[in-house]
Amino acid sequence: MLELLARDGRITNQRLADGVGIAPSTALARLRGLRRRGVIRGFHTEVDLAALGRPLQALIAVRLTVHAREQIEAFDKAVRELPGVLMVFHLTGVNDYLVWVAAVDAQDLREFVVDHLTTHEAVSHAETSLIYEHHRGPGIWGLADPA
Numbered sequence: 001m002l003e004l005l006a007r008d009g010r011i012t013n014q015r016l017a018d019g020v021g022i023a024p025s026t027a028l029a030r031l032r033g034l035r036r037r038g039v040i041r042g043f044h045t046e047v048d049l050a051a052l053g054r055p056l057q058a059l060i061a062v063r064l065t066v067h068a069r070e071q072i073e074a075f076d077k078a079v080r081e082l083p084g085v086l087m088v089f090h091l092t093g094v095n096d097y098l099v100w101v102a103a104v105d106a107q108d109l110r111e112f113v114v115d116h117l118t119t120h121e122a123v124s125h126a127e128t129s130l131i132y133e134h135h136r137g138p139g140i141w142g143l144a145d146p147a
Contacts, residue, residue, distance in 0.1 A: 001030060002039070003141045009043040046136075054084065054102035056109055056130070061095040062117060063125040072096075075122040082116050084108075095127075 004011055004019045011019075017027035034040045049055065064075060072090075079099055080088050089098040099117070103109035109128065117126040 001027070002034070005031075005040070006139055006141060049102045054104055056103045056105055057086075057134070058101055058103065058109055058131060059129045060099040060101060060113060060117060061125075061127045061129070062097040062099060062123055063094070064096045064122050065124040066122070067096075071122045075120065078120070079116070082112070084112055100131075 001016065001020050004016055013024050013028050013031070016031070017024040020027065022030075031040070049057065062075075062079075064071060075097075076088065076090065079085060079097070084101045084103055085099060086102055087100040089100075090096065091098060101109070101112060103112060113126055113128055117123050
């Protein structure tokens with residue numbers, strides 16, 4: 001059921017039920033149960049950011065100055081509220097965060113980094129890598145179905 005939903009979050013309940021070989025009422029009950037238990041946290045739309053005027057994407061590796069809980073929480077909250085931020089990853093290792101952003105152009109990206117990251121009191125270092133392209137993988141389900 002989850003594999004079918006991961007491929008197509010807009011699948012009809014009838015097609016979902018047919019795909020797993022159960023009655024539509026059972027499929028709906030299971031889907032509601034998965035949502036209630038937090039296994040399914042939401043349904044999302046994949047958007048062409050270039051079509052919305054934000055063709056430049058980047059991953060920005062961020063290192064914090066100090067690793068006090070208050071500083072980590074403040075940075076995390078602040079960065080997740082910034083326009084253009086697609087995702088925020090809190091990491092182990094050399095870098096503390098990876099921030100995935102979409103920008104209008106190189107100047108917009110530069111201003112984002114300068115205005116919100118390198119000048120943030122919690123940040124000691126930020127390194128930007130441009131994303132040429134990205135593709136969704138098959139997730140935990142194995143090989144992607146080419147059909």
